[in-house]
Amino acid sequence: MGWLDRDRTIAPPGFNRWLVPPAALAVHLCIGQAYATSVYKTALVKHFGASLTEIGVIFSIAIVMLGLSAAIMGTWVDKNGPRKAMFTSAMFWASGFLIGSLGIFSSQLWLVYLGYGFIGGIGLGIGYISPVSTLIKWFPDRPGLATGMAIMGFGGGALIASPVSTALLKMYDPNSGAKGWVASGDSVGKLFLTLAVVYLAYMMFGAFTIKVPAEGWKPDGFDPSKVKAATLVTTDNVSAKNAVKTRQFWLVWIALFCNVTAGIGILEQAAPMIQDFFRQSDGVSLVSAAVASGFVGLLSIGNMSGRFAWSATSDMTGRKRIYMMYLGAGAVLYMVLALAGSSSTFLYVALAFVIISFYGGGFATVPAYLRDLFGTFQVGAIHGRLLTAWSAAGIAGPLIVNAFLDAQGKPGQLTAASYQPALLTMVGLLVIGFVANLLVKPVDARFHEPRPDRVRAEEPAMEA
Amino acid sequence: MSTAQTSVKQSTGKLTVAWALVGVPLGYGVYETLTRVAALFG
CATH class of the missing domain: 1.20.1250.20 (MFS general substrate transporter like domains)
Incomplete structure (x- = not known):
């Protein structure tokens, strides 16, 4: 997998640094879905016959794994560069949805914990930190602006995932028109499969767009002494x-x-x-x-x-x-x-x-x-x-x-x-x-x- | 057309596509949220 190495992602002369923020945003918009879990929370409670707390544990595991994987994998991310990190994050995040959907279809809640919570959570942590140091290196003159653009995506991801997930659940569930409708487990499983494919594609766009600056590069007119x-x-x-x-x-x-x-x-x-x-x-x-x-x-x-x-x-x-x-x-x-x-x-x-x-x-x-x-x-x-x-x-x-x-x-x-x-x-x-x-x-x-x-x-x- | 001109055009095209790929979904999300927010002031 040498094509993911840091050396292969060094930007050629004339590369436009404004291509880096959308690459970073693509990853953060996808992992920001973590804040849209309320859309299908009730459906999972009904499907598994579980309590709200038991379903809430899925999200808690994901956030704990986010912190742990960011802390443990940070040095690996810095060493291997943003492309390999984004690719790895995409694999974990999409696999989390796939395993989670398997858990929903087979009514095995532990598989959702393992998939979305544990494996998806690792994807969250690696994805969150993957573009940060690269953005700071590309924008030494405006590091706050650069990281703000990317991390804004984590907040914005839920704004997209919420309405899209609701629309997809309605499309997948033939009973969606019924009064007091709660989405079926089957429709949530299909939603997870769809999100796995879409997020994988989007994060790949980010991974293959991002580049690191060459050693010693600095923006035109930028004076580090200032x-x-x-x-x-x-x-x-x-x-x-x-x-x-x-x-x-x-x-x-x-x-x-x-x-x-x-x-x-x-x-x-x-x-x-x-x-x-x-x-x-x-x-x-x-x-x-x-x-x-x-x-x-x-x-x-x-x-x-x-x-x-x-x-x-x-x-x-x-x-x-x-x-x-x-x-x-x-x-x-x-x-x-x-x-x-x-x-x-x-x-x-x-x-x-x-x-x-x-x-x-x-x-x-x-x-x-x-x-x-x-x-x-x-x-x-x-x-x-x-x-x-x-x-x-x-x-x-x-x-x-x-x-x-x-x-x-x-x-x-x-x-x-x-x-x-x-x-x-x-x-x-x-x-x-x-x-x-x-x-x-x-x-x-x-x-x-x-x-x-x-x-x-x-x-x-x-x-x- | 010079190589430099081609490079600038390619860069502009890539920039437009890249920003559209993230900007359009984000704009849609913000719009959908704002329609919900309207209830707050309705």
């Missing part, structure tokens, strides 16, 4: 092995963890939360289920657009400053949401939209933040290790919110006041993240990779 003018931006490199020994890595890990945990707190509960916030004394909410569904859609757009807009803005403001905004302004907005969000629907929707755009922005900006601190050498591998913060937040966010809500009452009886303890806890988390980000300083020179003019006597120890 970039160095920012204190936190290094021209040195730190290996992934040494990056995890630095205080900076763990401070950024905490900042990302806090930002993601706070965002997930709203995203997980979006539809019931808006209804509970505007529940009247007679127990009826002013917000209908259709309006709540529209609110969820608006948050998806906030999440996606925040990934692009804030990450691109970070090229001008600097990464540390924009993270101060995500976490500092985010804490203030969260506080207003907790204390005054129920006073007006418009205020509530506007606050939630901006908070979720910060959540998306945090994801998209972090690869460029790592590039600034650790250089481009193994930024993909470092990013992979940092994504364990996402996995941890995926567990902590829902746990915090659900634990507080369970103590406040039953679903359908909750009001805006029931959410205050959970939301104020998120404010506290955001403040912790803000302080962690504030403490980020340039990485100590002893962690830098040796250069011809500078040798390193011994491997650096873990920073206290």
Whole structure:
């Protein structure tokens, strides 16, 4: 499989670097389907005769595998280049759907866990990090814009997969016109087969379009010495092995963890939360289920657009400053949401939209933040290790919110006041993240990779 | 036609196709979502 090697993907002179973002987007739009699983969740519950929790485990396994495979495979991705990584990711992702469909057709839930959850999850992790370091190398002048474009695709993937999956389920199920229709297991199995083929084709387009820049390439008119003018931006490199020994890595890990945990707190509960916030004394909410569904859609757009807009803005403001905004302004907005969000629907929707755009922005900006601190050498591998913060937040966010809500009452009886303890806890988390980000300083020179003019006597120890 | 002109035309064609392949589905997804969002302001 030498045709997948990094050496075979070096761009010829005159290659247009703007071909790289659509290649990266093609992969992220496909793996972003992971956020559209709610479309067939009820159908799987009915088909397997399982509980919502048992079906939810499929998604949980996939997200845990995303974090683990990104952390473990990051160095392999950096070494072997984006084409091999995207190809591998496509194989895992499509195989996940194929094995998952087999599980659905044979009514074996464990096969869906193994297929979509375990194998598909590995595809998610490798696919997520596969184009990041390549984009940063192609766009040294605008790394935030470049990673924002790609990671926006992960938010946008669900926007496409949701309506397309619904249309396909209707097409595959002859009973789709019936009142109170829930898609049959057979139609979900066929949907999985279709998605396997379509995603495989799309990801192959990405894999065979992407190219890495030749050694020493830089964009016309780009002067690296100007970039160095920012204190936190290094021209040195730190290996992934040494990056995890630095205080900076763990401070950024905490900042990302806090930002993601706070965002997930709203995203997980979006539809019931808006209804509970505007529940009247007679127990009826002013917000209908259709309006709540529209609110969820608006948050998806906030999440996606925040990934692009804030990450691109970070090229001008600097990464540390924009993270101060995500976490500092985010804490203030969260506080207003907790204390005054129920006073007006418009205020509530506007606050939630901006908070979720910060959540998306945090994801998209972090690869460029790592590039600034650790250089481009193994930024993909470092990013992979940092994504364990996402996995941890995926567990902590829902746990915090659900634990507080369970103590406040039953679903359908909750009001805006029931959410205050959970939301104020998120404010506290955001403040912790803000302080962690504030403490980020340039990485100590002893962690830098040796250069011809500078040798390193011994491997650096873990920073206290 | 010079080689440079051919190269620029090829690059523009590839760029258009590549961006359309990702832009059209994304645009469709955003449009579908916005029609749902309309209920929020309806």
